[in-house]
Amino acid sequence: MNVIYTDNNATTRVADEVIEEMLPFFGGFYGNPSSMHTFGDRVGKKIRQARQKVADLIHADPDEIIFTSCGTESDNSAVFSALNAYPDKKRIITSNVEHPAILNLFKYLRDKKGYDVVLVPVDKKGDLDLDLLYDSLSDDTAIVSLMWANNETGVIFPIPEIAEKVTEKGILFHTDAVQAAGKIPIDVRAAHVDMLSLSGHKIHAPKGIGVLYVKKGMKFFPYLIGGHQEKGRRGGTENTVSIIGLGKACELAAQQLPIMNTQVKELRDYLQSQLLEKIPSVSVNGDLENRLPNTLSIGFDAVEGESILLMLDKEGICASSGSACTSGSLDPSHVLMAMEVPFKSAHGTIRFSLSHYNTKEEMDHIVKTMVSAIETLRAMSPFWKD
Amino acid sequence: MNVIYTDNNATTRVADEVIEEMLPFFGGFYGNPSSMHTFGDRVGKKIRQARQKVADLIHADPDEIIFTSCGTESDNSAVFSALNAYPDKKRIITSNVEHPAILNLFKYLRDKKGYDVVLVPVDKKGDLDLDLLYDSLSDDTAIVSLMWANNETGVIFPIPEIAEKVTEKGILFHTDAVQAAGKIPIDVRAAHVDMLSLSGHKIHAPKGIGVLYVKKGMKFFPYLIGGHQEKGRRGGTENTVSIIGLGKACELAAQQLPIMNTQVKELRDYLQSQLLEKIPSVSVNGDLENRLPNTLSIGFDAVEGESILLMLDKEGICASSGSACTSGSLDPSHVLMAMEVPFKSAHGTIRFSLSHYNTKEEMDHIVKTMVSAIETLRAMSPFWKD
Amino acid sequence: MWEYTDKVKDHFMHPRNVGELKDANAVGETGSLNCGDALKLFLKVDENERIVDASFMTFGCASAVASSSALTEIVKGMTLDEAAKVTNGDIADYLGGLPKEKMHCSVMGKSALQKAIADYRGIQIMEKPGEMVCECFEVTDLEIIDAVKANGLETTEDVTNYLKAGGGCGKCLDRIEEVIASVKAEG
């Protein structure tokens, strides 16, 4: 059975071009880039090129790129470094719809380390309460960390505007751009951000490689303490193959940015309008005007998400209910709860997240499958009355 | 030119069998193992198998295996967890020949966090001062972390004996077994260790994947805080492909353990005796009786390591001077200094670290090249008198 | 992803006895929309207190649907006294087992069944007696004690798997641990 993959905000297929770029470095050029032999050095050169390509995607300087093992490590490292830089500042600020890599870290810092954590709320459309954010900025604030785009709803926060206001006050600003990268343009200079996180597996590079951008001149404290790799900013032998793959993926992402905002967006809009048209009692979550071009979070009243997913799965369709990271847990997604999405549709919310690999035929197949799945499930739901 | 690779303590070639195992999971089965679709689940099953294979190599239970991004992360995580488990204990103990992933972390904890750090010294053969170690154990000790085998000299510490003594006192014991794994037998149960670190790229898996063994029942605090992956013990989307590769590599390592201690050891001994025979003023570093079977650290008086490496490099021979992690730094290796190797031979020390891919012909070529390199360099050395 | 048995998958994809039973004379309802799963069980009981027909309406995940479907199959033909002895374990067994994180679905089945029997007999079940422990999922200490005893639960994770309690905001986890400890202390 053909797989229809619409779970790209969870993880993506490694692009063929990326695989091709990586392959020679497993069995052939496996040297350690810091080694004193040509063999290791050949890898070193490729890594420098990759670092440049990653930097290019976000308009940074190669020196500002630190390779990490994932978005979570990037997020954790950014916050840890800020707290080390300002050991006396006790307030840290984020939103209540962040990825667990920030949200759970902030809760840990609140509960175990006594930090004064401000969780800025969002409105029903998932947009941030900017007044409250600005009001909460204080001399005592060590860092503000806000995601550029939300993984569940695709809602985009106005990071350049926020970052300018925050950094003007001399407060460090970090953004989790794991979902934004490759989907909307990112320019770290224009946006005034001090630190920014990326994750390879969201942009067709392998899993297990991430990036932390750290603005030049900023004092940075390594989170993984060990050898001198990454100019002393991250210990651990470099994940050479994945770094090389990530470089290629960033190059491709830059090239494909226009496609995201035309072809992929059109497919997403088509899927959305078809589902709204063909199925009653359906609602789209998140600010429609202000959303990643590939993401559709959509709630079906009176049915439960896992059941829908299994019916999609039977047709080879991969999607997600809420965030992939919290599937396995029982609580409704914290993002939908923060947006006060009613339980009735929150439990029945499905996230379709597209990539340029998707086609219109696939969307049609999804719509057909959804119509029948929702019908079947509603027929047995005690909460469905029509 | 053919490459003769004798730098396996720095990093290893990814085995063909491992590459073959991984390939389908990049472009084909790229699903997220925590996702609610068969597609993601297929990966989940492979990961369970890999976890079993890793566990088998060290005689652990699959539940006790946490996948990390590298040996450094494993080391850092182990120590961090111990400090969180015993926030009131202020002493931490290690040796002065550890890898920077432990040594620099301990120095950071001493200098920035006020910990009472005990660095147990080694003697001229690189063997640990056990009396001093046992004397330093106190009620106030949060963790003892000691490497199983040294990356530079191959010297093996008597971990089972030490671990028993340490844990008897109710003190947590961690061992960095990054270099020991695959070279000597490891049995975490028999050895009484609470935590143990591995790194994939030292045993023919890719770079960027590591393991932390955590004994069942031990309270563990995650170092990377984020999603629920690894049963809540390490946030971040699983590095599925590398995990699958590591599983295969551990299976192979278990199979090849006998070869290490026969074929590879014989090659190493041959190389050692040839160099000692054919070149004057040469000394082998480390306890000859108590050493990894693949490692030879050997010092050549009055010449400097980098120069030797470049002459080897011209012949396609890859080796290392001191630890790969500190090449690029100016100070002589901290391990050789701790062993009081005289400067005369410390600066001229080369580490050859073999694998089962090496042959006798390669050893002969190394000997020939070394004889001529040392002759040339000594001819221009102001410190060489003969 | 959950590892569902073929039996679970079959009962999810082809649920038996779905829908309202027009001439039901015993109905049991449990769960809620907020909790993420709910089950309405319909029984038709004859003059000998034998269940001659059963059906269900379920909102929930695959194992909730499968547990409901299994439940109707199990009880059909039983007397009410026999049905009263059906445990959540019987439901899980009928399906060849449930992932441990999904055991609460079988618990929901048993609970709906008890309520339907009570409904037929005209007994008013005291709704959730005891002290509320988990507000997210409205679970009381008595319910936790029952589940711990009946299923030999040991950890808060087990309790969450069986009753959902603790699987939401998590603020009740300490209290759950106390309750488990008190059961253990009793022996």
Place this chain on the structure above:
Amino acid sequence: MWEYTDKVKDHFMHPRNVGELKDANAVGETGSLNCGDALKLFLKVDENERIVDASFMTFGCASAVASSSALTEIVKGMTLDEAAKVTNGDIADYLGGLPKEKMHCSVMGKSALQKAIADYRGIQIMEKPGEMVCECFEVTDLEIIDAVKANGLETTEDVTNYLKAGGGCGKCLDRIEEVIASVKAEG
């Protein structure tokens, strides 16, 4: 690995003027075994103070050997006054540049040259005047000030690259930062 220019590689693999110069009348020595590199420069100076021959013995890395070799080529044919003006930058330039982490090799070349000239002229160079900053590599504040001024160094890393100071135990890094700051403050 360092990115060495082809010129560096060539001068390492085929060093010019290696060995003791039997009839040298000016010798300059710098570095030590402990530091990891050392250079002994031999010059033969004629009656017009012109360097008619030069040779070297070096213990050190590839760039140390290449810098030494380059130095001998550069100074051959120069008068001592001309040679006295040779800077470490000239040596690096002759080799098409050195990796910045290896600039100290060119500094070593310049230092040996100065000592050889002083030796010929019978001048006793005050050994390392000033206050010791880096004990690992025996570098004084005056030497750091000189190097910072001559090469426009800005960071402690730069100083380590040029003088090795700070590249050992690191305990002198704060003091090095102070010295740099004092030079900057002077303008």
